[in-house]
Amino acid sequence: MARYVFITGGVVSSLGKGLASAALGALLQARGYTVRLRKLDPYLNVDPGTMSPFEHGEVFVTDDGAETDLDLGHYERFTGVAARKTDSVSSGRIYSTVLEKERRGDYLGKTIQVIPHVTNDIKDFLRIGEDEVDFMLCEIGGTVGDIEGLPFFEAIRQFIHERPRGECILMHLTLLPYLAASGELKTKPTQHSVKELQSIGLAPNVLLLRSEKPVPTKEREKIALFCNVRPDAVIAAPDLKTIYEAPLAYHREGLDRAVLDAFQISPAPRPNLDRWTDVMDRMENAEGEVRVAIVGKYTQLEDAYKSIAEALTHGGMANRTRVKTEWIDAEIFEREDPAAYLEPFDAILVPGGFGERGTEGKIRAAQFAREKGVPYLGICLGMQMAVIEAARDLAGVADAGSEEFDHEAGKKRFTPVVYHLKEWVQGNHVVERKVGDDKGGTMRLGAYTANLRPDSRVAQIYGATTIEERHRHRYEVDTKYREKLEKCGLIFSGMSPDGRLPEIVEIPDHPWFIGVQFHPELKSKPFAPHPLFADFVRAAVEASRLV
Numbered sequence: 001m002a003r004y005v006f007i008t009g010g011v012v013s014s015l016g017k018g019l020a021s022a023a024l025g026a027l028l029q030a031r032g033y034t035v036r037l038r039k040l041d042p043y044l045n046v047d048p049g050t051m052s053p054f055e056h057g058e059v060f061v062t063d064d065g066a067e068t069d070l071d072l073g074h075y076e077r078f079t080g081v082a083a084r085k086t087d088s089v090s091s092g093r094i095y096s097t098v099l100e101k102e103r104r105g106d107y108l109g110k111t112i113q114v115i116p117h118v119t120n121d122i123k124d125f126l127r128i129g130e131d132e133v134d135f136m137l138c139e140i141g142g143t144v145g146d147i148e149g150l151p152f153f154e155a156i157r158q159f160i161h162e163r164p165r166g167e168c169i170l171m172h173l174t175l176l177p178y179l180a181a182s183g184e185l186k187t188k189p190t191q192h193s194v195k196e197l198q199s200i201g202l203a204p205n206v207l208l209l210r211s212e213k214p215v216p217t218k219e220r221e222k223i224a225l226f227c228n229v230r231p232d233a234v235i236a237a238p239d240l241k242t243i244y245e246a247p248l249a250y251h252r253e254g255l256d257r258a259v260l261d262a263f264q265i266s267p268a269p270r271p272n273l274d275r276w277t278d279v280m281d282r283m284e285n286a287e288g289e290v291r292v293a294i295v296g297k298y299t300q301l302e303d304a305y306k307s308i309a310e311a312l313t314h315g316g317m318a319n320r321t322r323v324k325t326e327w328i329d330a331e332i333f334e335r336e337d338p339a340a341y342l343e344p345f346d347a348i349l350v351p352g353g354f355g356e357r358g359t360e361g362k363i364r365a366a367q368f369a370r371e372k373g374v375p376y377l378g379i380c381l382g383m384q385m386a387v388i389e390a391a392r393d394l395a396g397v398a399d400a401g402s403e404e405f406d407h408e409a410g411k412k413r414f415t416p417v418v419y420h421l422k423e424w425v426q427g428n429h430v431v432e433r434k435v436g437d438d439k440g441g442t443m444r445l446g447a448y449t450a451n452l453r454p455d456s457r458v459a460q461i462y463g464a465t466t467i468e469e470r471h472r473h474r475y476e477v478d479t480k481y482r483e484k485l486e487k488c489g490l491i492f493s494g495m496s497p498d499g500r501l502p503e504i505v506e507i508p509d510h511p512w513f514i515g516v517q518f519h520p521e522l523k524s525k526p527f528a529p530h531p532l533f534a535d536f537v538r539a540a541v542e543a544s545r546l547v
Ligand code: GLN
Pocket: 351, 352, 353, 354, 355, 379, 380, 381, 382, 404, 472, 473, 474, 475, 476
């Protein structure tokens, strides 16, 4: 049975709880343990699939097709353990299953209450797969004291109470604000936050203190005394230059040691941190820099494209070079010549997106890359835009477009080179979608196989002719135009196993022009950069040498 580490936060939000959880996972792995990370989100949406990326950041998709919180991306990037549907849950999901059961009559005769019905469902969720790993790390979203979070905290209290002694610990993350006027780190908010936890029956075993300054021993001892935590379990988590420094930095501060101590695991297995020293070596000893333009819609919030930014960093590590990304709002190119903006860049990436806004600008960015021989990576919508561009400019379909935009406009303005897919094959069964289905989860979601043309650039990059990548989209490139486009030089080099759905397009007669219908960024890791990103950055390095 797994041991459980619950990770909570206090004082303020956005403290990097997800990152701390992921780094702890990596450190436990470094000591030879198996781990799984899990996120419990207090919001009432059933999943983040329908939330705006502006508000919530990217939606992370798992192999088994769940739309989850972006923290699951951190978990995967730090541990390499593929997340599952059952690693993410929200209050909305819990309540909706409880209510479904109520309607079905499962609780017949009973009054449905938060305790025990909601809390029981949360505990059931926590137990899934408990026999598979040594440690289960469960992060609670939000901060202690939030109204929505209460059922989760209560469920954890019960869970810890019901388990054999010593099998669960709680790690609490807080902020030590620095007061410049007095030159002090203040401990009071942390004390209050721990009190808040204690008032609902929870006591932290480990405290992780985020601060912009080093935490003096005096402050650590004070916190230990006031918060009833052992002094060596009060760990400083200083600001870091890069997130990938977290495992080594937290290890230096004694985080994994404190966690194993709290479980009374002694002697603790020695850690092997080679993976992380290599990652840091690649980051710190990078030579040169390439500039990549990301032409998208959600440019104000970097978290909206979190995995892409990280995958590009990994691509840089693979080439021992720094990748400087700049986000450009695609709409600008609907008014102005892209050349003026894009010329300084060594490569162009058009990411995924939904809706028509900005798409004409993305098409112009793809055209610029194709005509000027600039490395181009189109992801999902970015591939669709590249195909529409080629259909318009090369294959003579002047009004080529996507049904997605016609659907929004309510009238037919385009010849649909990209159409709405309503039926497809997944494994051995056919999936069907009807117009008017629920918005949530009606896409082609999760891992699908693609077969690559053996003589293609992508087959060479992957070093394979069968790949599996994650999807999240409703629309597909129509194979009706395949012959026409291939004659013009845009090759369909990756297809679904039944040959009906284009997965990858490329232009062999171009330094590097690839569009993919899936999201390769979701599978990239610092210690295993995704081959497409590694090669894209390599092409950018080559392009930078030409100027
Ligand atoms: N909006 C497009 C579709 O649904 C692309 C989605 C995406 O880029 N993730 O097919």
